[in-house]
Amino acid sequence: MDSFSLLMQGLASAMDPMILLYALIGVTLGTAVGVLPGIGPALTVALLLPVTYGLDPAGSLIMFAGIYYGGMYGGSTTSILLNTPGESASIVTAIEGNRMARQGRGGPALATAAIGSFVAGLIATLMLAFLAPQVVKLALTLGPREYFALMVLAFVTVSATFGDSALRGLTSLFIGLALACVGIDGLTGAARLTYGVPQLMDGIETTTLAVALFAIGEALAVAAMLTPPDGMHKVTGSVSMTRTDWRRSWKAWLRGTFIGFPIGSMPAGGADVASFLSYAAERKLTRHPEEFGKGAIEGVAGPEAANNAAAAGTLVPLLTLGLPTTATAAIMLAGFQQFGLQPGPLLFVMNAELVWTLIASLLIANLMLVVLNLPLIGLWIKLLSIPRPWLYGGILLFATLGTIGVNPSPVELGMLILFGMMGYGMRLYGYPIAPVVVGLILGPMAEQQLRRALSIAQGDWTTLVSTPVSATLLTISAVFLIVPMLMRLRGRGKVLSQVAGDPD
Amino acid sequence: MSQGSFPGRRPPTRSGGAAFIIAAGLAGIAALILVDAAGLKQDGGYAGVGPGDVPRIIAYGLLVLAVLTVISGLKGDLPKPPRQAPAPVLWILGGLGLQLVLLHVVGFVISGAILFAMTARAFGQRPLWKAVAVGLVLALVIYGIFDQLLQLNLPAGPLERLIFRG
Numbered sequence: 001m002d003s004f005s006l007l008m009q010g011l012a013s014a015m016d017p018m019i020l021l022y023a024l025i026g027v028t029l030g031t032a033v034g035v036l037p038g039i040g041p042a043l044t045v046a047l048l049l050p051v052t053y054g055l056d057p058a059g060s061l062i063m064f065a066g067i068y069y070g071g072m073y074g075g076s077t078t079s080i081l082l083n084t085p086g087e088s089a090s091i092v093t094a095i096e097g098n099r100m101a102r103q104g105r106g107g108p109a110l111a112t113a114a115i116g117s118f119v120a121g122l123i124a125t126l127m128l129a130f131l132a133p134q135v136v137k138l139a140l141t142l143g144p145r146e147y148f149a150l151m152v153l154a155f156v157t158v159s160a161t162f163g164d165s166a167l168r169g170l171t172s173l174f175i176g177l178a179l180a181c182v183g184i185d186g187l188t189g190a191a192r193l194t195y196g197v198p199q200l201m202d203g204i205e206t207t208t209l210a211v212a213l214f215a216i217g218e219a220l221a222v223a224a225m226l227t228p229p230d231g232m233h234k235v236t237g238s239v240s241m242t243r244t245d246w247r248r249s250w251k252a253w254l255r256g257t258f259i260g261f262p263i264g265s266m267p268a269g270g271a272d273v274a275s276f277l278s279y280a281a282e283r284k285l286t287r288h289p290e291e292f293g294k295g296a297i298e299g300v301a302g303p304e305a306a307n308n309a310a311a312a313g314t315l316v317p318l319l320t321l322g323l324p325t326t327a328t329a330a331i332m333l334a335g336f337q338q339f340g341l342q343p344g345p346l347l348f349v350m351n352a353e354l355v356w357t358l359i360a361s362l363l364i365a366n367l368m369l370v371v372l373n374l375p376l377i378g379l380w381i382k383l384l385s386i387p388r389p390w391l392y393g394g395i396l397l398f399a400t401l402g403t404i405g406v407n408p409s410p411v412e413l414g415m416l417i418l419f420g421m422m423g424y425g426m427r428l429y430g431y432p433i434a435p436v437v438v439g440l441i442l443g444p445m446a447e448q449q450l451r452r453a454l455s456i457a458q459g460d461w462t463t464l465v466s467t468p469v470s471a472t473l474l475t476i477s478a479v480f481l482i483v484p485m486l487m488r489l490r491g492r493g494k495v496l497s498q499v500a501g502d503p504d
Numbered sequence: 505m506s507q508g509s510f511p512g513r514r515p516p517t518r519s520g521g522a523a524f525i526i527a528a529g530l531a532g533i534a535a536l537i538l539v540d541a542a543g544l545k546q547d548g549g550y551a552g553v554g555p556g557d558v559p560r561i562i563a564y565g566l567l568v569l570a571v572l573t574v575i576s577g578l579k580g581d582l583p584k585p586p587r588q589a590p591a592p593v594l595w596i597l598g599g600l601g602l603q604l605v606l607l608h609v610v611g612f613v614i615s616g617a618i619l620f621a622m623t624a625r626a627f628g629q630r631p632l633w634k635a636v637a638v639g640l641v642l643a644l645v646i647y648g649i650f651d652q653l654l655q656l657n658l659p660a661g662p663l664e665r666l667i668f669r670g
Binding site (some may be wrong): 050187392430 | 520529530541549551553554556558568572581582585586590601603604605608612616619621623625628650655656
């Protein structure tokens with residue numbers, strides 16, 4: 001059956017009222033956490049993992065994807081009005097968007113961000129639907145060594161390629177990999193680094209680590225800041241765009257989409273990379289270069305389209321290869337595993353209905369989001385007026401709720417505090433957070449593939465480079481590791497550090 | 505906020521010192537892994553790679569990173585963090601610590617309310633009793649939704665038993 005009819009079937013199942021409800025909850029929550037500073041989609045999905053344990057798998061996964069999409073929409077609101085991005089992929093939006101808000105053009109900025117996100121989300125989700133089956137066909141020909149090489153590539157791009165220091169990125173990654181060693185070895189059943197503590201046998205909970213690093217680390221870092229952040233800029237005038245705004249926006253939306261989707265779908269960094277590249281492209285192509293830095297609408301339209309397209313793009317490797325390339329994708333993978341589903345080519349065979357319902361739901365979620373974000377924008381702006389003590393008090397209460405719900409033991413809560421302090425320290429010294437989470441989740445999978453590949457080759461390590469595919473992937477990984485290092489040495493690292501941040 | 509009045513406040517650690525501490529931490533993790541890996545049975549099977557080998561590779565990686573961290577610290581490459589206010593950090597950690605200790609004694613709602621109040625205090629909320637009151641209401645609502653409706657098992661204390669199972 002071709003993609004089109006599968007997608008139509010998916011749409012039919014996605015119209016089920018319960019599924020629609022899950023999607024609505026997902027996009028609403030996603031927009032809210034996107035708007036609120038200090039919590040992003042990665043954290044929210046992590047918090048919801050234990051809560052959804054007893055719920056419908058398809059519905060829960062649709063909700064998670066809705067949160068991811070919604071976070072990309074909501075993040076732009078905070079960037080434009082507050083100059084503090086609600087999530088990392090909206091950092092560039094703040095550059096032009098906040099300038100526009102200062103000039104009283106906050107309304108059109110919000111509108112071009114929301115419509116751009118919609119256009120990009122729609123096109124990119126359709127591309128996902130048509131590309132995924134092709135990747136699945138390709139993926140079926142891959143063996144353990146190719147998978148291992150792909151994971152190495154993901155490790156490198158998540159940790160070392162972007163950001164301002166390969167050393168700090170790799171350090172974060174290796175901390176994650178070290179934490180991943182804790183627990184029962186999947187192949188031999190040997191207990192590693194458990195020190196006789198029964199709670200450690202199952203390994204370190206993704207929820208605990210992600211919640212501690214993102215929520216508690218962030219709360220500590222914000223609380224310890226001596227200078228409070230900027231005030232909010234009121235939206236004055238209407239949110240409708242003038243004809244000039246439309247004319248200047250639509251090309252930027254399309255360009256953003258076609259920059260964002262490929263970047264998201266290759267294991268080459270997440271939405272923040274895409275939004276930065278789109279901003280750079282718009283600045284180069286614009287007919288109004290004098291406006292850039294002072295509130296150019298293209299500088300909002302392009303990056304916002306790009307980060308949504310990239311979010312859809314990340315679902316390609318996640319669903320077809322089981323390969324997460326951002327923190328949110330990594331936690332979504334943990335969500336699949338919670339329901340006994342393993343993303344990868346087989347998912348499209350064994351759970352075809354679920355996959356296509358999920359993809360179709362994203363189209364519907366996208367429609368819900370544009371409604372939620374344009375006419376109802378005033379509601380979301382009200383969220384920003386929650387006083388910070390209540391906001392962070394609530395975040396911490398919810399953060400511990402997730403861990404207590406999984407396992408209310410002092411050991412688990414102790415780990416939460418320990419990792420929370422680690423997250424604070426990492427923020428203090430510029431260590432990225434996402435590689436730790438990706439390392440924890442992808443580490444055991446990479447180890448299994450490596451040992452499986454070596455088993456097949458009777459312990460011959462050259463097997464890892466003995467097929468063209470795996471050799472090429474490992475070569476690309478090496479290039480992605482070494483070239484940025486050389487760029488930084490030659491003083492060109494600024495470009496890379498601008499793309500820094502934690503890919504949500 | 506009482507940030508300025510925290511006694512025994514030191515000037516922020518210079519990044520050189522921090523680099524050594526970070527490097528020592530990395531080396532410490534590596535050492536733990538190596539000791540643990542040495543105690544594992546080496547049944548590599550056909551792969552020739554047993555349960556201790558991948559951790560060992562990771563430990564060697566951590567050791568290399570520790571050395572590089574020291575070097576970058578000596579060169580002054582590590583970003584210097586801005587001045588930090590320690591009091592709010594201690595309020596939050598105190599709240600988390602109290603929750604850990606009290607969770608099974610007083611239940612989710614009261615320990616959660618304490619955490620909420622102490623976090624709010626860290627962000628400048630006063631007076632404390634008001635934050636405790638808001639925290640109690642919020643924690644009760646959360647308990648009602650997640651424990652009663654969504655069947656998440658949250659530890660119950662006297663207050664929960666009084667309200668929900670009385």
